[in-house]
Amino acid sequence: MASIRFENVTKRFDDGTVAVKQLRLDVPDGEFMILVGPSGCGKTTALRMVAGLEDVSEGEVMLDGQIVNEVDPGRRDIAMVFQNYALFPHMSVRDNMSFPLKMRGKSKREIASSVDEVATMLGLSELLSRKPSQLSGGQRQRVAMGRAIIRHPAAFLMDEPLSNLDAKLRTQMRGELARMHQRLGVTTLYVTHDQTEAMTLGSQVAVMRDGLVQQVGTPQDLYRSPRNAFVARFIGSPPMNLLRGSLSGSRLRLEGEPEGADVSRHWPQAGGEVLVGIRPEACEIGGDDSREAITISGEVDVVEDLGAETIVYVRSAAPVAGIESGEEKGVSGGFAARLAGGARSMSPGERIRFRVALDDLHLFDAAGGEALSPDQRSLATTAVGGDREAGR
Amino acid sequence: MAPEAAAGAAITETRGEAVQHPESSSKRGRVLRELTRYAILVVASAISLYPVLWLISASLKSQSEYVQDPTALPSGLSFDNFSAVLGDHQILGYVLNSLIVVGVAVPVVTFTAVLAGYAIARLWGRAGMAILFVFLFSELVPLAIVAIPLLLTVKEIGLQSGLLRVICVYSVLMMGFAVLLSWAFFRSVPEELREAARLDGCGEFGVFRRIMLPLARSPITLIAVISFIVLWNELFLAVVLLDNAADRTLPVGLTELRGRYVTNWPKVAAALLLSAIPTLILYGLFQGRIANQFSRSTTRE
Numbered sequence: 001m002a003s004i005r006f007e008n009v010t011k012r013f014d015d016g017t018v019a020v021k022q023l024r025l026d027v028p029d030g031e032f033m034i035l036v037g038p039s040g041c042g043k044t045t046a047l048r049m050v051a052g053l054e055d056v057s058e059g060e061v062m063l064d065g066q067i068v069n070e071v072d073p074g075r076r077d078i079a080m081v082f083q084n085y086a087l088f089p090h091m092s093v094r095d096n097m098s099f100p101l102k103m104r105g106k107s108k109r110e111i112a113s114s115v116d117e118v119a120t121m122l123g124l125s126e127l128l129s130r131k132p133s134q135l136s137g138g139q140r141q142r143v144a145m146g147r148a149i150i151r152h153p154a155a156f157l158m159d160e161p162l163s164n165l166d167a168k169l170r171t172q173m174r175g176e177l178a179r180m181h182q183r184l185g186v187t188t189l190y191v192t193h194d195q196t197e198a199m200t201l202g203s204q205v206a207v208m209r210d211g212l213v214q215q216v217g218t219p220q221d222l223y224r225s226p227r228n229a230f231v232a233r234f235i236g237s238p239p240m241n242l243l244r245g246s247l248s249g250s251r252l253r254l255e256g257e258p259e260g261a262d263v264s265r266h267w268p269q270a271g272g273e274v275l276v277g278i279r280p281e282a283c284e285i286g287g288d289d290s291r292e293a294i295t296i297s298g299e300v301d302v303v304e305d306l307g308a309e310t311i312v313y314v315r316s317a318a319p320v321a322g323i324e325s326g327e328e329k330g331v332s333g334g335f336a337a338r339l340a341g342g343a344r345s346m347s348p349g350e351r352i353r354f355r356v357a358l359d360d361l362h363l364f365d366a367a368g369g370e371a372l373s374p375d376q377r378s379l380a381t382t383a384v385g386g387d388r389e390a391g392r
Numbered sequence: 393m394a395p396e397a398a399a400g401a402a403i404t405e406t407r408g409e410a411v412q413h414p415e416s417s418s419k420r421g422r423v424l425r426e427l428t429r430y431a432i433l434v435v436a437s438a439i440s441l442y443p444v445l446w447l448i449s450a451s452l453k454s455q456s457e458y459v460q461d462p463t464a465l466p467s468g469l470s471f472d473n474f475s476a477v478l479g480d481h482q483i484l485g486y487v488l489n490s491l492i493v494v495g496v497a498v499p500v501v502t503f504t505a506v507l508a509g510y511a512i513a514r515l516w517g518r519a520g521m522a523i524l525f526v527f528l529f530s531e532l533v534p535l536a537i538v539a540i541p542l543l544l545t546v547k548e549i550g551l552q553s554g555l556l557r558v559i560c561v562y563s564v565l566m567m568g569f570a571v572l573l574s575w576a577f578f579r580s581v582p583e584e585l586r587e588a589a590r591l592d593g594c595g596e597f598g599v600f601r602r603i604m605l606p607l608a609r610s611p612i613t614l615i616a617v618i619s620f621i622v623l624w625n626e627l628f629l630a631v632v633l634l635d636n637a638a639d640r641t642l643p644v645g646l647t648e649l650r651g652r653y654v655t656n657w658p659k660v661a662a663a664l665l666l667s668a669i670p671t672l673i674l675y676g677l678f679q680g681r682i683a684n685q686f687s688r689s690t691t692r693e
Contacts, residue, residue: 053587074593086584090606103593147592 002064002154003029004050004189009059011045019045021211027189032181034202035191042211043191047157050189051080064154079148080157083164085140087132093143094128100151118146138169155187162197174200195235207231229369232277232362238311238336240362245276252276254294261294266358267372274372277362280311283337283354293355300350301334312337314352451661458658473662483663486645492555493641494623497562501570502616509574510604514586524575531568539632546633554639558630565629566619577611578604610681617678621671642667
């Protein structure tokens with residue numbers, strides 16, 4: 001087992017593009033670390049540098065405290081699961097799983113017993129004599145996992161291993177991956193573009209954008225106190241709503257909304273143009289007036305009744321701001337509000353008015369997107385985090 | 393696999409339609425289309441089969457019978473010509489020469505092309521592409537233009553043995569095609585297979601031997617079979633390169649069967665038919681795999 005460490009790692013490709021910029025990241029021994037970000041953010045490149053499949057342009061990649069920049073991929077003692085599984089088409093399942101052991105000169109008996117053990121664990125015992133082309137997507141995925149775990153590597157690298165599976169299977173395999181990590185406790189670096197996977201699988205999540213790490217933390221940290229507007233939008237589904245607003249004399253006004261709110265208690269020093277971040281679930285209809293809140297009004301556009309909850313997309317008076325990179329186009333249909341299941345039925349065109357408690361607001365600098373006074377903010381959230389979690 | 397098979401079908405379909413009326417989806421149209429298709433095939437088969445049938449017919453005649461009417465059918469089945477060919481030591485010598493030339497050149501071409509194709513596709517990056525263009529370009533130059541310079545070159549570098557000359561030139565002759573085919577195949581093999589094997593502890597050569605070579609069985613067969621067929625029948629370069637009668641390969645030797653004043657055409661016909669047998673056997677054996685290589689890739693999981 002080993003820790004993985006990026007020490008100011010930069011990757012510059014031959015054509016001059018910089019995929020990873022000065023990456024610093026620590027994956028302690030036994031951690032399940034997720035690298036998440038939109039496509040092209042450098043997450044896969046970072047992973048491939050750990051595997052030794054890409055050269056490191058600057059900085060150091062360390063495994064278990066040793067610099068491995070120049071070490072041959074085969075000698076790094078890491079296993080990788082590829083997005084397309086990379087099973088050897090001409091070999092049976094048994095031969096595929098035996099391959100890493102065979103390369104390491106293990107005896108035939110040893111190999112056979114290891115294969116049987118791992119196959120039992122992954123439910124592949126019946127399929128050992130089949131060729132990869134005779135397997136379903138989920139089965140191939142398992143064989144790829146088996147080939148990775150069979151030699152007890154120091155670390156696992158996974159490059160979007162679930163993205164070729166259908167939604168139902170993906171959820172199931174996600175559970176299996178989590179169980180496997182609990183059981184084996186092997187350091188894992190896992191790359192995905194899917195924030196749901198990141199939230200549900202990782203004990204630590206690093207959000208990347210344009211080759212830079214935006215924020216590293218537990219899924220809860222990222223969700224509750226995003227360091228900037230990009231992380232705020234990227235983590236959470238539907239994403240956090242961002243509205244334009246301004247802050248002057250500790251009074252927060254949303255564009256298009258007549259009423260403002262006094263936020264001197266929350267952001268005493270801040271001022272100027274801001275982006276106001278509101279999680280969809282922070283919206284309340286009516287609600288109790290005792291909590292300090294701001295109001296948002298608009299017209300119902302689309303109603304998605306999911307049973308346990310209802311997602312309402314609203315054309316609000318306050319303009320919704322977008323973050324250009326990494327937005328899933330077409331998903332953000334205006335201001336999204338998530339209401340508990342029993343919410344009264346609503347129809348498109350109806351006027352609607354939400355209250356959002358000031359405690360639930362996130363403010364970001366309109367120019368740079370940095371969260372305003374994040375320290376104070378995270379203190380506030382940890383203080384009330386417990387009951388709010390329960391309330392959700 | 394299935395989508396590719398379907399794509400293959402679609403291609404034949406559109407070809408068929410290009411020949412006939414595109415709007416004919418009615419039953420009558422379909423019948424008409426089928427008829428046209430068969431008519432074309434029958435004509436094409438007749439054109440290519442006629443010379444073969446003529447050869448067979450001629451080979452079964454005696455010389456005098458042939459002289460009376462070359463196109464008439466033989467009066468009876470007589471295999472005298474075939475036994476004459478098989479008993480002719482000179483012809484058997486040509487066969488031996490051909491076997492030596494092809495037997496060396498085909499493995500050389502196949503082995504070199506598979507290694508080169510892999511290196512160009514996966515290891516050498518842009519430099520590899522430059523080399524590939526050299527190979528491609530060599531395919532574009534007509535043989536008639538290079539024949540004389542080739543002869544001078546092989547003499548210059550001191551290749552005295554005629555067979556050795558032919559072997560060298562033949563290997564080069566097939567190399568462009570063979571490298572191109574092998575390159576195209578290896579380029580279609582997902583890069584991840586190599587990476588996965590490298591991570592599992594394979595060296596660069598181990599990847600080639602354990603993963604790539606077993607996967608490349610179809611293209612290897614295709615290169616070997618096609619090289620064999622082309623080289624077994626190659627006449628022009630052999631005529632240019634061989635100046636010693638003892639070194640003649642079979643195609644060259646067969647042209648020498650023509651006498652100065654009289655040519656025993658039935659014997660020539662028998663010899664030609666016999667010389668086609670190895671090609672037919674090879675094609676028969678590997679037909680499935682060759683068609684397979686053209687219609688789909690075996691690398692998909």
